Each structure stands twice: as C-alpha cells, then as structure tokens.
Amino acid sequence: MTAPGYAVFGTAIGDCGIAWSERGVVAVQLPEGSEEEARARLTARLPEATESPPPEVIQKAIDDIVSLMGGKRTDLTGIALDYGGVPEFQHRVYEFIRTIPAGKTLTYGDVANILGVPGGAQAVGQAMGRNPFPIIVPCHRVLAAGGKDGGFSARGGVATKRRMLVIEGALADEPTLF
Structure with missing residues (x-):
C-alpha cells in the first residue's frame, strides 16, 4: 500500500487537515491556529503521509466539510473511511x-x-x-x-x-x- 496523502484547508472554524489512502479518509485534523500548525499535527499523527493534491473524491469531502463548518446542512455519511487499525x-x-x-x-x-x-x-x-x-x-x-x-x-x-x-x-x- 502506498503512503497516505494529505492536504490542509481552511474552514469557518480554522485550518484543518485531511489524510487519505486508496480506501478512504485515514484522518481528519481539527482546526489549528494556522495552516502550519494543522500540517504539523497531522504529520505528527501520520509521519509517512505526503502532502499532495487531493483526488476528486477527497476534494469533495473537503468541500463538504467546509460547507458544514460554514453553516450549511451537509451530509458527510457518504465519505469513505479507512478503518484500518481501528478496533x-x-x-x-x-x-x-x-x-x-x-x-x-x-x-x-x-x-x-x-x-x-x-x-x-x-x-x-x-x-x-x-x-x-x-x-x-x-x-x-x-x-x-x-x-x-x-x-x-x-x-x-x-x-x-x-x-x-x-x-x-x-x-x-x-x-x-x-
């Protein structure tokens, strides 16, 4: 399996991050004080992750998170999650x-x-x-x-x-x- 990718993005509540694998989202980093802090927290959790442009399905997840945090009712249940390692x-x-x-x-x-x-x-x-x-x-x-x-x-x-x-x-x- 290849290393997870990740991206940092802004929302109404601050800068967040998202990491993904071929199977879906691996992690979400809740808001930090800056883009750099969000990146640092996410890469501390997933040191093997590499920053890269998100694939279309992950970009849609980012857009939906931004929409929800902006106050719009947005359903996130369709976002695929990678539960590898989750008990x-x-x-x-x-x-x-x-x-x-x-x-x-x-x-x-x-x-x-x-x-x-x-x-x-x-x-x-x-x-x-x-x-x-x-x-x-x-x-x-x-x-x-x-x-x-x-x-x-x-x-x-x-x-x-x-x-x-x-x-x-x-x-x-x-x-x-x-």
Whole structure:
C-alpha cells in the first residue's frame, strides 16, 4: 500500500487537515491556529503521509466539510473511511455516531445503550477521544450525562465543540435527541 496523502484547508472554524489512502479518509485534523500548525499535527499523527493534491473524491469531502463548518446542512455519511487499525468497538461507535444528524446530540450513555453496552458510557467517551475522523465522525454531537459538554480534544477544547454545535444549530446546553 502506498503512503497516505494529505492536504490542509481552511474552514469557518480554522485550518484543518485531511489524510487519505486508496480506501478512504485515514484522518481528519481539527482546526489549528494556522495552516502550519494543522500540517504539523497531522504529520505528527501520520509521519509517512505526503502532502499532495487531493483526488476528486477527497476534494469533495473537503468541500463538504467546509460547507458544514460554514453553516450549511451537509451530509458527510457518504465519505469513505479507512478503518484500518481501528478496533472493532470503536468502529461500531464511529459508524453509529455518523448517523446522528447535524443539529442533534446524544449522550455517551445514550450511545452505549443503543449499541447494547449498558454502562458503557466511559468506553464510548474513550472512543470519542480517539476518533481519527472528527467532523466526518461527528464526536462533537456526543455529550456527557445531563447534556454537559464533556471533553473535546481539538484546539480550543470544549469551546470548539460548542462552536461546531452552534454552527450546526444544536443547543449545546441540553441534548436534542433524535
């Protein structure tokens, strides 16, 4: 298999990055303070990746992410993901999280219960913290118990999570279950 390619691009919430393989998106880098910082964070995660012009399917993914972060309802569920190396439980969580529509939220406990893992809120939270595909796998739509923000690993932390939820029309103060 060839080394992943990557590109850095601007959005309404800052400079992001995306890496891909022949099978799909390998990683998304949430916003950083600059293009250089986004590039550095992405290449730290994927040192073998090479910066290159994105293929058409990845350019469409970039355009869709930019659109969503710009406030337009954009469906990202058609973007192919390369789950190589992602443990089975996390894969299940990520596939389910992709079904939460923009403007809606669930709690970690809700997700665990729906997946048939009662009491698994912490495991869901850990999966969210390891999400290699943020935005495409919208971990920002998963909140802690009682609709509290929970954590968020992007630059800006919970403030970035709240900003993304506001852009999508979700109420960050209370879950809007679907």
